[in-house]
Amino acid sequence: MKNLAQKVGETLAAKGMKLATAESCTGGWVAQAVTAVPGSSDWFDCGFVSYSNTAKxxxxxxDAEALNTSGAVSEPVVAQMAEGALRNSEADIAVAISGYAGPEGGSEDKPVGTVWLAxxxxxHPTVTCLSFFTGDRDDIRLQAVEQALEGVMAYLPG
Incomplete structure (x- = not known):
């Protein structure tokens, strides 16, 4: 995780870009991972931990309609979370995560381990990804954080 966060930081700094995060099930873990890197203030702007629907x-x-219609763990909601983080920060790229980390929660359609990222x-257009992670709560959250950072690397322009 530390090496990946370091690589994200080096890449963002080289491009003169800043990152923001919007996290639900990971509770700020992406922000913690990137701010553990010395010098991250040069390329990390801010993080939003929006666990409740009201906070989102x-x-x-x-949008309340997206939450009511699709639920907090859904493509429209996570896309709006990422776009909101971008809009409400000085960042050039924002990553958002919403999912069911367990052990409770989820449903037949969205079991524990279901995580949407954006x-x-x-x-550029917002990119979304649906993932199904396995393991306990910490395992699922860790996999989501890693995918969030890998996605930053994958979707950076140029």
Missing amino acids: QKMLGV WAITG
């Missing part, structure tokens, strides 16, 4: 609406501008990049 107030902090990130997530990356919003200034001047």
Whole structure:
């Protein structure tokens, strides 16, 4: 994780870009991972931990209809979370995560381990990804954080 966060930071710094995060099930773990890297203030702007639906609406501008229709763990909601983080920060790229880390929660359609991620990049379409992780709560959250950082690397322009 430390090496991946370091690589993200080096790449963002080289491009003169900044990152923001919008996290639900990971509770700020992506922000913690990147701020553990010395010098991260050069390329990390801020993180939003929006665990409740109310926080998603107030902090990130997530639409109540999307929450009511699709649920917090859904493509439209995670896309709006990423776009809201980008809009409400000085960042050039934002990553968002919403999922069911367990041990409770989830449903037959969205079992524990279901995680939606999104990356919003200034001047580019928002990218989303549905993943199904396995293991206990910490395992699922760790896999989501790693995928979030890998996605930052994959979706950075140029």
